[in-house]
Amino acid sequence: xxxxxxxxxxxxxxxxxxxxxxxxxxxxxxxxxxxxxxxxxxxxxxxxxxxxxxxxxxxxxxxxxxxxxxxxxxxxxxxxxxxxxxxxxxxxxxxxxxxxxxxxxxxxxxxxxxxxxxxxxxxxxxxxxxxxxxxxxxxxxxxxxxxxxxxxxxxxxxxxxxxxxxxxxxxxxxxxxxxxxxxxxxxxxxxxxxxxxxxxxxxxxxxxxxxxxxxxxxxxxxxxxxxxxxxxx
Amino acid sequence: xxxxxxxxxxxxxxxxxxxxxxxxxxxxxxxxxxxxxxxxxxxxxxxxxxxxxxxxxxxxxxxxxxxxxxxxxxxxxxxxxxxxxxxxxxxxxxxxxxxxxxxxxxxxxxxxxxxxxxxxxxxxxxxxxxxxxxxxxxxxxxxxxxxxxxxxxxxxxxxxxxxxxxxxxxxxxxxxxxxxxxxxxxxxxxxxxxxxxxxxxxxxxxxxxxxxxxxxxxxxxxxxxxxxxxxxxxxxxxxxxxxxxxxxxxxxxxxxxxxxxxxxxxxxxxxxxxxxxxxxxxxxxxxxxxxxxxxxxxxxxxxxxxxxxxxxxxxxxxxxxxxxxxxxxxxxxxxxxxxxxxxxxxxxxxxxxxxxxxxxxxxxxxxxxxxxxxxxxxxxxxxxxxxxxxxxxxxxxxxxxxxxxxxxxxxxxxxxxxxxxxxxxxxxxxxxxxxxxxxxxxxxxxxxxxxxxxxxxxxxxxxxxxxxxxxxxxxxxxxxxxxxxxxxxxxxxxxxxxxxxxxxxxxxxxxxxxxxxxxxxxxxxxxxxxxxxxxxxxxxxxxxxxxxxxxxxxxxxxxxxxxxxxxxxxxxxxxxxxxxxxxxxxxxxxxxxxxxxxxxxxxxxxxxxxxxxxxxxxxxxxxxxxxxxxxxxxxxxxxxxxxxxxxxxxxxxxxxxxxxxxxxxxxxxxxxxxxxxxxxxxxxxxxxxxxxxxxxxxxxxxxxxxxxxxxxxxxxxxxxxxxxxxxxxxxxx
Numbered sequence: 001x002x003x004x005x006x007x008x009x010x011x012x013x014x015x016x017x018x019x020x021x022x023x024x025x026x027x028x029x030x031x032x033x034x035x036x037x038x039x040x041x042x043x044x045x046x047x048x049x050x051x052x053x054x055x056x057x058x059x060x061x062x063x064x065x066x067x068x069x070x071x072x073x074x075x076x077x078x079x080x081x082x083x084x085x086x087x088x089x090x091x092x093x094x095x096x097x098x099x100x101x102x103x104x105x106x107x108x109x110x111x112x113x114x115x116x117x118x119x120x121x122x123x124x125x126x127x128x129x130x131x132x133x134x135x136x137x138x139x140x141x142x143x144x145x146x147x148x149x150x151x152x153x154x155x156x157x158x159x160x161x162x163x164x165x166x167x168x169x170x171x172x173x174x175x176x177x178x179x180x181x182x183x184x185x186x187x188x189x190x191x192x193x194x195x196x197x198x199x200x201x202x203x204x205x206x207x208x209x210x211x212x213x214x215x216x217x218x219x220x221x222x223x224x225x226x227x228x229x230x231x232x233x
Numbered sequence: 234x235x236x237x238x239x240x241x242x243x244x245x246x247x248x249x250x251x252x253x254x255x256x257x258x259x260x261x262x263x264x265x266x267x268x269x270x271x272x273x274x275x276x277x278x279x280x281x282x283x284x285x286x287x288x289x290x291x292x293x294x295x296x297x298x299x300x301x302x303x304x305x306x307x308x309x310x311x312x313x314x315x316x317x318x319x320x321x322x323x324x325x326x327x328x329x330x331x332x333x334x335x336x337x338x339x340x341x342x343x344x345x346x347x348x349x350x351x352x353x354x355x356x357x358x359x360x361x362x363x364x365x366x367x368x369x370x371x372x373x374x375x376x377x378x379x380x381x382x383x384x385x386x387x388x389x390x391x392x393x394x395x396x397x398x399x400x401x402x403x404x405x406x407x408x409x410x411x412x413x414x415x416x417x418x419x420x421x422x423x424x425x426x427x428x429x430x431x432x433x434x435x436x437x438x439x440x441x442x443x444x445x446x447x448x449x450x451x452x453x454x455x456x457x458x459x460x461x462x463x464x465x466x467x468x469x470x471x472x473x474x475x476x477x478x479x480x481x482x483x484x485x486x487x488x489x490x491x492x493x494x495x496x497x498x499x500x501x502x503x504x505x506x507x508x509x510x511x512x513x514x515x516x517x518x519x520x521x522x523x524x525x526x527x528x529x530x531x532x533x534x535x536x537x538x539x540x541x542x543x544x545x546x547x548x549x550x551x552x553x554x555x556x557x558x559x560x561x562x563x564x565x566x567x568x569x570x571x572x573x574x575x576x577x578x579x580x581x582x583x584x585x586x587x588x589x590x591x592x593x594x595x596x597x598x599x600x601x602x603x604x605x606x607x608x609x610x611x612x613x614x615x616x617x618x619x620x621x622x623x624x625x626x627x628x629x630x631x632x633x634x635x636x637x638x639x640x641x642x643x644x645x646x647x648x649x650x651x652x653x654x655x656x657x658x659x660x661x662x663x664x665x666x667x668x669x670x671x672x673x674x675x676x677x678x679x680x681x682x683x684x685x686x687x688x689x690x691x692x693x694x695x696x697x698x699x700x701x702x703x704x705x706x707x708x709x710x711x712x713x714x715x716x717x718x719x720x721x722x723x724x725x726x727x728x729x730x731x732x733x734x735x736x737x738x739x740x741x742x743x744x745x746x747x748x749x750x751x752x753x754x755x756x757x758x759x760x761x762x763x764x765x766x767x768x769x770x771x772x773x774x775x776x777x778x779x780x781x782x783x784x785x786x787x788x789x790x791x792x793x794x795x796x797x798x799x800x801x802x803x804x805x806x807x808x809x810x811x812x813x814x815x816x817x818x819x820x821x822x823x824x825x826x827x828x829x830x831x832x833x834x835x836x837x838x839x840x841x842x843x844x845x846x847x848x849x850x851x852x853x854x855x856x857x858x859x860x861x862x863x864x865x866x867x868x869x870x871x872x873x874x875x876x877x878x879x880x881x882x883x884x885x886x887x888x889x890x891x892x893x894x895x896x897x898x899x900x901x902x903x904x905x906x907x908x909x910x911x912x913x914x915x916x917x918x919x920x921x922x923x924x925x926x927x928x929x930x931x932x933x934x935x936x937x938x939x940x941x942x943x944x945x946x947x948x949x950x951x952x953x954x955x956x957x958x959x960x961x962x963x964x965x966x
Contacts, residue, residue, distance in 0.1 A: 009563055010471050012387025016658040019674070049656075051385040054471025110380045110651045141384070141653040206655050211672065211788070213663075 001228045003029040004042035006072070006088075008063045013049035013086065013205065020205040021046075025221050034066040043228055044081040045072055047088030049141070049203060059102065059144050060090030069095050081125055081224060082197045086142055089189075089199035098192055098199045099153055099162075103146040106182030110143040114213065115180055115202055117188050118168040121161040124195040125227035126220050135172050136165070136216040138202040140180055140188075145201035147183035147190070154185060165189035165200055234259055242269035243448045248600060255594045263531045263580065263588040267595060270498035270536050271505060273448050274763055277599035280729040281761045284742050288756040289749050294718055295757055302343040302423055302493065304757020305415075306719045308783050310676050313417045315349035318357070318410035318684070318723040318779040320762035324465040325407040326454055329374025333407050334382040334468035335540050340411040341388060342494035342543070345477050348421035348484045349413025352657060353671050354383050356393040356409050357684040357723065357777040361402030363640055363964040368397075371405050373965065378468075379409070380651040385470035386477070390652035391660050391669035394684055397640045400692075403767030404454055408723040408760075410684060410779040414673065421484050423493035425507035425515055425546045428574040430490055432504075432515060433552070435559050435566035436476050436542040439500070439534055440525035442466050453728055453766040472541040472564070479562040480543060488551045488558070495542040501535045501595065503544040505578050508592035511546075515592065517570035519582040531580060531587040546572055606739055607732035615693055618813055618827030626891045629865070629938070629945040632821055634956045636862045636895065637869060639820050643960035644873075662792055665874075667709040667858055668780075672787045679787030681715025683780050687861070688773035690829035693814045695737040695774055699744030700832050701899060705860060706780035707752050711841045712856040712902060714790040714848040715782025717752050722759040722778050727771025729763045737774040745776060751834040752841075754780065791848045793857030794874035795905050798932030800854055802879055803914070804864065805840060806901035807924050810892040816861040817895035830899045836923075837900045843923045844902055852906060852914040859901040865894040865938065865946060867903050869953050872936055878950050881929035881938045890940060905931055 003021045007014045014031060021029040032039060039045055052063035063069070069091070076082050076097055084092040092098045105111055117136040119127050130136070149157065157163050165188040169178045179186045181201070189200030204217030239249045242265060252260050252268050260268065274280055290298040296313055297305035303317035321336025337354060344351045356379060361368040383390045388411065425432070442465075483489050491511065493503045500522070508515045519534050529537075547555050552568065559566035573579070578595065580588040591598075626632055636642055649664035661679060662670035668683035685706040691698030707717040722745065727734040749756055759779075765772045784790060795802075812818050813827020847853045859867045864883075872878055885893055892898075906914050911927070918925035936953060938946040 010385070010474055012385075012474070012656055016656065019658065050387055051471065051474075054385060054469065054474075056471070109377065110384055110653070112384075112653050112655060113650055139655055141655060143384070203655075206658050208658075211661055212655075212658060 001027050001043045001225055003027055003044050003046060004032040004039055005029060005046045005048055006032045006034060006068055008034045008052035008066060010052045010054055011048050011050040017046045017048040017205045020208045024208040024218060032068060034068045036068045037071055039071045039075050044224055045075060047084040047091050049086030049088060052087055060087060060094040063091045064094035073097065076197050079196050084199040085203055086201055089201055092197060092199045097197050098190055100147055100149040102144050103148055104144050105146050111180050112141040113180060114139045116168050116170050117165040117202060118172055118174060120163045120166055124164060124191055126198045126223050127164060129223040129226045130219045135168060136219065137214040138204055138207045138217050140202045142201055145181040147187045149184060157190060160193055162191045162193065163187055164191050164198060239265060242266060243273060244269050248272060251600060263535060264590055266532045266536050267501045267588060267590060269448060270501055271595040272599040276498050276502060278761055279599045280602050280604055282601050283603050284739055287742060287746050289746060290755050292753060292755040295755055299758045302346045304721060305420060306757060307417060308678060311417050313415055314680060314781055315344055315347045315413040315415055316721055316781055317343050317758050318408055318721045319760040320723050320725060321407045321409060322762055322765055323454060325375050326405055328465040329371045330378035331465050331467050333375040333378030335466045336407050336409040337379055337382040338468045338473050338540055339496045340409045344411045344413035345480055346492055346494045348419045349415035350481060351388045351411050351413045353412045353682060354388050354390045355682055355684050355779060358395045359401040359406035359775060360397050362397050362399050368402065369965060375407055376648050376651055382468050382470045384653040386474045387656050389654045389656045389660055391654050392664055392682055395645055395648055398773065400773045404765045404772050406725050406775055408777050412682060419484060421492055423507050424491040424511040425513045425572045426511040427490055427572055430546050430548055430572040431552045431568045432570040432572060433545040433547060433555060433566055434522060434542060434569045435564055437469060437472055437539055438523045438525040439537050440539045441533055441537060442539055444536060453764050466538050466540045469541050475562045475564055476541060476543055479559050479564060483555060483558055488555055489545050489547050491546040493544050495544060497538060499537045505592045505595035507544065508578055509596035514573035514575045514577040515570055516573055516579045519580060521567055521569045523565055523567055531582050604729050604735040605732045606736040608736055609733035615826050623822060625889050629894055630948055633865050633946055636816060636820060636866055637953060637957040638960040639816060640961055641816055642862045642866055644958045647961040647965060661787055662713060662790060666792045668713040670713055670790050677786050679784040679790060681710045681713040681782035681784060683709040684777055685709060686775055686777040688775040689814045689825060691741055691776060692773040693829050695740035696744040697829050697832060699741035699776055700748040702776055702778045703745050703748035704832055704837050704899065706778040707841060708858040710780050710782035711844050712791060712858050715784050716845060717754045717780055717782045719757050720749060720754050720778050720780045721757060722776055725762045725765050725775040727766045734771055741774055741776045748834060751838060789849050791856045793871050794855055795871050795877040795931045796854040798877055800905040800907055800931045801911050801927055802881060802929045802931060803904050803906055804926045804928050805918060805923055808888060808893060808896060808898045810888055811896050811898045812892055815897045817891060830897050832899045839921045839923050840900050840902060843918050843921045846917060847914055852910045853904040854907060855905045857903045859903060863895040863897050869936055871903060872950050873954050876950055877931050878933035878935045879929055879931045883928055883940045885941055
């Protein structure tokens with residue numbers, strides 16, 4: 001399965017995503033420069049974390065207008081798998097591929113820490129290989145990860161199963177104390193209605209090897225591989 | 234020129250005479266400005282050079298010692314580590330966020346200038362006491378500035394140290410260290426060679442910010458300093474990220490001859506140093522320099538410290554390719570001149586020569602001073618500590634709780650949770666341990682990194698304190714499983730023109746040199762920051778050590794945390810009645826007095842040998858060095874991470890109870906050992922003549938310490954951890 005990692009000026013988790021796919025998943029992967037106008041030939045596009053365009057204007061706002069994003073939008077509309085992590089999530093929101101907005105963390109500080117994620121929908125390309133009831137230990141690192149949608153949208157997201165991950169305690173309780181940034185409903189990751197575009201603030205590519213403290217991020221990508229193999233039959 | 238002209242730029246009368254001799258005429262205003270910034274203490278090290286020569290700087294692994302933008306050591310496999318620490322104290326005192334941010338930006342540039350990919354940042358911070366609202370403002374601003382720059386550019390901030398003491402009330406210390414990785418054959422130097430080669434300026438436009446920053450750094454702070462806030466530069470990590478990627482791409486493709494960043498003293502420093510190192514001259518056309526504002530004078534352009542700029546020398550054949558590369562990265566690059574062979578730095582504007590100075594005279598020929606020195610009078614008072622009259626501990630529980638809540642000992646999570654310490658997915662040991670460990674991708678190796686200095690010790694005895702700073706850094710690296718390789722240092726002192734301050738400086742350097750020689754950890758570079766005084770009061774002398782160690786197999790690393798119940802707790806090293814300079818004495822008895830603990834370098838080396846061998850052979854499950862707060866605090870810290878308690882049994886054997894529990898005797902390490910490995914471990918210690926005491930067992934949810942059979946400490950871990958964890962967040966609320 002061929003992955004493409006988009007490089008915007010100011011991306012800084014592009015290397016991590018690249019090595020994750022190459023070394024941990026052992027799948028082919030390329031960097032895709034933000035000026036590219038096509039993403040043909042890729043089966044999954046990763047929008048990595050970082051500070052694209054220095055987070056100027058609003059995080060992700062400028063990157064969402066780069067030439068490659070037009071191609072990514074077309075790719076997503078045709079059902080292609082897209083995962084945006086951290087700044088990548090912010091770009092997907094700014095590009096209108098996902099609902100909501102990401103505000104500054106309620107503590108008004110950057111937060112880097114491990115979080116525990118409760119999986120809310122196992123029937124997506126990003127979660128289908130995850131064992132039921134299994135919490136994912138995956139770190140966050142962001143200053144603007146406070147996810148917001150209005151009440152009606154939240155209700156719609158719930159009904160349509162678009163809420164994918166929520167911050168929980170190590171005991172799997174979704175509580176205010178487990179919420180690192182003030183996100184509505186403890187939301188850590190959401191999908192589009194078609195379930196082929198995922199945005200999440202936690203960084204699964206940082207949780208791919210035991211020596212880094214967790215391998216749980218791999219389960220999300222194992223799901224992607226399983227989905228892709230299934231779709232080829 | 235009138236005397237006020239050079240004096241207001243910080244030049245002495247005799248220095249002005251030297252300039253006249255060099256030029257054979259009076260300098261014009263632009264030239265005077267260039268000499269003043271290059272001959273400032275910050276750039277020229279004129280007061281410290283002579284003393285710094287005593288540092289050991291050579292070693293088998295040293296590929297680049299002091300004199301370049303950063304030092305480099307060989308780690309095998311064709312790879313090398315490039316590292317340096319630098320101060321940004323005065324800018325941070327005036328504008329904490331930007332001061333700290335540009336400190337990080339500056340040191341990152343120093344690393345990629347050498348051709349190295351920055352892979353980790355560290356810092357060493359000092360602030361006044363947190364009961365002062367202004368100190369809290371500075372502390373908060375500095376931490377968010379470091380976070381803001383480092384997180385955005387994507388270099389993980391993996392370790393550091395933070396201390397609070399009233400001696401830093403008006404003069405915080407912000408020392409930033411960066412570590413990079415490079416292939417040995419791709420080392421790039423800041424040299425301008427090849428007559429006719431184009432000189433390219435790239436990055437941000439030049440503005441009026443940071444004018445005379447180095448002169449500002451070379452004088453004491455006072456009320457008037459607040460008015461100098463326009464002199465603090467503004468950082469743009471996004472531009473620097475683009476510069477970093479573009480420059481490394483060019484260096485990897487071997488497209489450039491020489492490269493240097495523009496930091497202190499801006500274009501004057503970069504042009505004169507590159508020309509001087511290359512034995513060349515340079516001609517620069519100021520009309521070609523992209524400026525942020527109209528009507529900038531030659532003087533302003535030459536000494537502006539606008540951030541995120543680099544100067545490159547390339548061959549004519551590569552000139553277009555270099556400009557194209559920068560353009561692809563969205564950067565402005567301009568050929569602003571060329572290299573000459575006459576050794577002269579010649580600056581033109583509007584076709585006229587506005588400055589014409591031998592490059593070497595700026596970069597190398599500053600005066601060298603040997604300031605007078607004299608043992609400080611305060612030492613007579615501080616040395617007089619009478620332990621007899623000091624009441625011993627009555628309630629060890631309360632003392633331990635109080636020490637754990639001291640901001641100097643308390644958890645620094647409030648600080649490091651604001652730093653992205655994981656980006657680049659190579660951080661194997663996270664902040665909060667004795668040293669950070671970074672794996673080297675593509676190899677089995679790892680590097681261990683630590684910054685250290687107990688300035689209270691240095692204040693009480695600069696020689697011993699200097700030795701301990703190096704020893705503690707080495708001990709932290711060793712406890713993580715790393716073999717110490719080399720150090721960089723940032724020497725923060727008061728005004729060197731005061732004999733008592735210069736005495737501190739000389740003594741501290743002497744102690745550090747001795748320890749560096751003993752551990753075979755040469756000094757590969759660093760930075761001197763003098764004039765850290767507020768209204769005439771100097772900070773504690775604070776010579777910060779940044780150490781790099783090597784792990785041949787990164788899997789064989791170690792952390793301070795107890796790993797399982799039922800393991801044996803062993804204390805390595807003897808304990809003496811040494812309370813001088815301790816956190817206990819300062820915090821519980823409000824005394825900064827006595828002699829700091831003694832340090833025997835041979836004992837320390839033997840300890841390192843045992844701990845390193847034990848970690849490599851898998852004999853110990855945890856290792857933690859004893860520092861501020863002594864044995865009791867170290868035990869508590871080992872318990873916290875995995876919430877595993879311990880039952881410890883000690884005997885005083887003639888020692889005071891406070892010395893035993895809270896004293897800071899050096900060369901001690903606490904380890905936990907699986908019962909089946911105990912005899913092997915004790916044998917290893919005995920072979921190396923390192924005293925090893927079986928003092929208890931891990932397990933339970935309490936920390937319990939009995940001394941001579943009587944319970945002295947018995948507290949639930951939850952209570953201890955709460956005191957330790959909540960101290961700084963509470964103070965900052």
